[in-house]
Amino acid sequence: MPVISVIYSDLCRLVGELIPMESLGDLLARVKVGFEGEEEGELELEVTADRLDLVTVEGIARALKGIMGKEAGPPRYDAFDSGWEVRVDPSVERVRPYVVGAVVEGVELDEDALVALMRAQEKLHQTLGRDRRKMSMGIHNADVIEPPISYAAEPSDRVRFVPLGEAEEMTAREMLSRTEKGREYAHLVGDGSVVPVLRDSKGDVLSIPPILNGELTRVTESTRNLFIDVTGPDLRAISQALVLITTALAERGGRIGTVVVRYPGDPGELITPDLSTSELTVDVKYVNSVMGINLTPEEISDLL
Structure with missing residues (x-):
């Protein structure tokens, strides 16, 4: 566990x-x-x-x-329309086909909160993400990004950016061999000749998922507005991860903004995160028989 x-x-x-x-x-x-x-x-x-x-x-x-x-x-979370879009190119289908996103505004990130956020990201990578194979997320300073966002596969030797934690610009191919995260997760992008890339409308590289973000969007204690991307081959897993991290940030006062994700084919247009809830009906007699006690419906409700 x-x-x-x-x-x-x-x-x-x-x-x-x-x-x-x-x-x-x-x-x-x-x-x-x-x-x-x-x-x-x-x-x-x-x-x-x-x-x-x-x-x-x-x-x-x-x-x-x-x-x-x-x-x-149950907790209830409201979401506003952020006006942001992520436009998915068909080229990612055979690389890392799915992406979802969200904006969270007004988060108070002191040192403890920032540590907690990074720990949550990595633990979700390890568990739900199966060490980033099934899901990986990037957390960015939204204030330096100009939407809409594009998500496409590009030749790694033509993608240039400053990777997170580095001081100099390099190609995505160089990043795979020269950085710690690049070496650790390079196997997730095949032979590395083509990589998935998230860019904003200025053409700035935000991230090479599932490897590394760019230094441009580094999150610090002074960051108040976040853009979160989650990518992977499993749409259900990445959608679940987005809900988990955005609702966690809402507990710190953040306001969740939805993002429109436009795919060229199936699943079409998505509005993420999906914060809808589901209902489950249970039989009181069955609950009491399993538990070996005798509770009223009201008592069960209070204990949930």
Whole structure:
């Protein structure tokens, strides 16, 4: 099961109160999170594979607020039309065919929040993304991007940009061999002769998914508006990942903006993220028989 690191003070801030360490373990167990230990303000937590919303500290805080009676019912998130578009070129079909996106505005990112965001991104890469094979995401400073965004496959020796964490411009082919992430994930783009590229309307390279973002869109503590792209061969997985990361940012006060993604063929036009909810009907008698207790519908509702 996934093990995550969480900053204790950040978790308490998101919950809205200081949770005594001696009662934290019991509260976490009630939301299916195992408390492995604490060292220098860092919590080691184990989450179940069927609750990927709990790989983010924001998701854990959301669950704890329900258990503690601070918030009742399912969380509701509103989204506005950002006006942004991602235009998908047919060339990506045999490279990395799907992309979804979102804008999140007004996020407060101090040092702890930025650490939490990067940890959530990497944990989702490892779990839902199967080490970026199934899904990878890029998180960008939206203020330096001019939409619409294009997503196309291009010859790697013709794509020039400054990779994240580097000081000099290089081609995408050079990036695959000269950077740590390039060497680690180069196998995900075949022989490397062609790579998927996200560009804005100025032609600036935002990212070479699933490898590395550009230095241009680096996110810092002063960043307030984000553009998030998620790419991969599995549309369901990338859509789920986008919902998980955008709703986590909404717990920090971010406003979620939808993005129109236009494909040349199937699936056509998508509006992402899809924040719609589904309903499940359960039989009270069946619940009580499985649990070995006798609860009323109202009591069951209060415990959800």
